[in-house]
Amino acid sequence: MMPNTQTCQPERLEAFLNGKLSSRDEELLEAHLDECSQCRRHLDEAAAAPVAWTRATAYLKDDPFDLEVISGFSDEPLALPPQIKQVLDVLGATDDPGMLGRLGSYEVSGVVGAGGMGVVLKAFDRPLDRTVAIKVMAPHLATSGAARQRFSREARAAAAVIHPNVIAIYGVSTDTPLPYLVMPYVGGASLQKRLDTEGALPVADILRIGIQIASGLAAAHNQGLVHRDIKPANILLDQGVDRLVITDFGLARTVDDASVTRTGVIAGTPQYMSPEQARGEPVDARSDLFSFGSVLYTACTGRVPFRAESPYGVLRKITDNVPRPIRELNPQIPEWLCNIINRLHAKSAEDRFQSAEEISQLLTQCLAHLTQPTVHSLPKELHKPRKVFGVRARNAWIVVVAGVLVFSMYFLFSQKTVESPQVSRSGPIINTSSSNGIVLPWEQPDSTTKWADQLETVLKHIEQSIILPSPPGPLSPSTGRGGASDDLRNER
């Protein structure tokens, strides 16, 4: 064996790594490595940077995902829920590698979701060059003749509802092994998602959402169609709250017929059911109104009105209990909105509002009042002797705060012998300057000036944070809506 000193040479290591050593020299080196831990370390360092070793260790180790990647992307059947798999199995072959398959004339590109009643596929309608959502009836329902019949009848009824707040129906296929409905792909998250992330919504948003749900429901009810599954997850918001569509018309009823009423199994969540639904009684449009009330309640409080451990517990609460008062959970909600929801929540359908149309109009008036309280008064039926936390009350509150602030400034500066005649007229200053910002004309050095600046900022902030209505008077209506910038924009 060669002496150690002759093999402890970095260039030999490099040559070895590159396979440049003779086999005899390799043997000698390996024998040397047996004994020389320093050369072993040098060899490691020469072979690759430390980060590469670490990466090799981390990246080459299999993790659970790899096993699924292997099973999921080989030729083996995909590890999908059986329901989705059954639906995907009926798809025809496609030439497009980016697509999962074909359904009728649609190229299916993915699975959007699956529920108790069916699977929603995302697909492309090539002839019309648009993306669509296809709701395919669940295979276990499709075997029921009654369910299929009901499906097609309801699908046609839903298709007859043409309204901006009701999902459009592009097409229906009822003679295929699995019946399906073709609908537009809708933008935005569901109301459920919005409530999950944001909790209770601002009153104006609740009203905007409510108006649209109510008018969508009115359109459906006019066609004799009861939705029967009004819940936040079925309300899709398109960018913000300015446009929403109600989805899932028809299928809910199909499910009821095929499974719920026969087996007594409750499909999905019963949280938004009406008492008559919970009791398994026949329902009419007013059942939707109760559910609508529950949707509004959830939007006001961030939580569902009837909560219990089990679905049956929920059903019992729906039939027997009155939900916790909204204003206990969210005092921001005006009394009149609570009253509307309470009326929607009447256990007996007779005691509710009698039509979605009526509520839609009512909520529209409420929104007008909310945005322009001086121009539009609340609908008469909502007038209550006690008026708490209305816009007027808020304004009064601002005046009080501002008054206190100005008073404290006065106190502060008078201590420092500042003579400022305007300060003493605290009320007028606030009122006259409300649209221009506050000008505090004193000239004080150092810390006092800073103080004043800070107070000024605070006052401006308070002023801006709450939109002051314009004083009633001979002003144009446009000035009533907002602050100074609106006024400027509306000048011409």
Added chain:
Amino acid sequence: MSNMPETRDSLIIQIQDPDNRDAWDAFTQIYRPILYRLARARGLQDADAEDLTQRVLMSVARAIPQWQKNPNTRFRHWLNRIAKNAILNALTRGRTEIGVGGSEFLNTVNNLPYSSNEIEAQIENEYQRQLYRRAAEIVRDSVNADTWLAFLNTVVEGESTEAVATRLGKTIGNVHAARSRLMRRLQTVVKDLMEADE
């Protein structure tokens, strides 16, 4: 390197041809696991992760014709950007990609925290991982079984060189030499693959 798949160099050019299904398959073989794992890492279930993968691959497929060979733009970086945007879209504006009906999947996706940088880092990390695994497959097929085991058992599985040497009937020097040389080769292949992707 001679071990490189022959299509590698022109893969990017090939996938720009919409009729070339093989090229697309080769391409998705690389990127599908990356995307899938990203989705799983964000908490999605298998089927949902696959759907997201599908959506992102679709947007990549749509964007690919726009790519032009250019010495200043590395294809991989361009592609990572496309993938990142597509994932961000799927996760955020993906809200706009919502079909009708309530969907557990979308609730899951939309509840995930995300940030542009974080996703970029994740994509790069997954890309590197995929790179190492592709390289390891190539290297594994070019060495004898004991050499591979010496590497796998000590470097990946964390066994001591002594234990592995005893089991394989080799000396410590043998095991150490074998795994270091394999590591070097792995590095070279990783580099080659990365260059081919760019």
